[in-house]
Amino acid sequence: TRPDTAWRDEIRRLAAERDAVLLAHNYQLPEIQEVADHTGDSLALSRIAAESEASVIVFCGVHFMAETAKILSPDKTVLIPDARAGCSLADSIDGAQLRDWKAEHPDAVVVSYVNTTAEVKAETDICCTSSNAVDVVRSIPAEREVLFCPDQFLGAHVKRETGRENLHVWAGECHVHAGINGPELAERAASVPDADLFIHPECGCATSALYLAGAGTVPAEKVKILSTGDMVTAARETEASSVLVATEIGMLHQLRKAAPEIDFQAVNERASCRYMKMITADALLRCLRDGTDEVRVDAATAQRARDAVRRMIAIGQ
């Protein structure tokens, strides 16, 4: 199927027929972002899913995002256009591993990134996303130990920002963001010296960016560690004429829309998430036509995960 006007009209017609709201993450293909009712980062989309009055939520993103929507709205039908759209970061810790880690630190507060399975969320005290991870950790009394999982780079960012020594970080990573490395960033920054650097905290290069700023190679005020949603806000506010973007390349679509006068360039053009890209024009059409793939979360697991997810959407409002 070509994502043309006929496709778009059919998607909108089927969405209305099913009373479905279409949510698209910032890393989705441009045609999916354009046809959706809302595009945003994981936190914004979770909040919209929680408040939506539609009977069906179609989540154009990866599986843990659709699962999070189901945890928040157990009575709604939640669909994902392709249930194989997983996440390498969510795969880096499972429920049994987290239980073993908790047993080593029985008094610790568990903070899990939203990029985790429902089973891991059920073992968690507070979930967070990249846009509120620092606020979530700051909400925990300073004397309490914190277990932060699964992303080591986001964990390192939170540790730097909060200065907290009692924060233990799991060694997981996202293969797409971990691959955007420091030497690559340094080379790109040297080739566009006036550019702002927008860096997602899941990136392997996030520490290097601060190192470059510390060494005076890049002015510190040009280095911005941001969630995907906060990148869109920063794009509207910056005075820079060029921005180097360190995250999944789907992000460039919203950035170029938000600030068409700015030259946005990917730090690594190969940083494409194959899971996000499984949500194709055909898959979305099939989803709305046939009601597939439905996302289900076992009721007991969802109940145990719900408080952690609700705390996440309440913090940093």
Ligand code: 13P
């Ligand atoms: P945010 O949209 O919360 O910044 O997360 C990015 C991400 O990697 C989701 O997979």
Ligand code: SF4
């Ligand atoms: Fe997961 Fe990385 Fe893809 Fe985001 S970009 S969905 S963290 S694999």
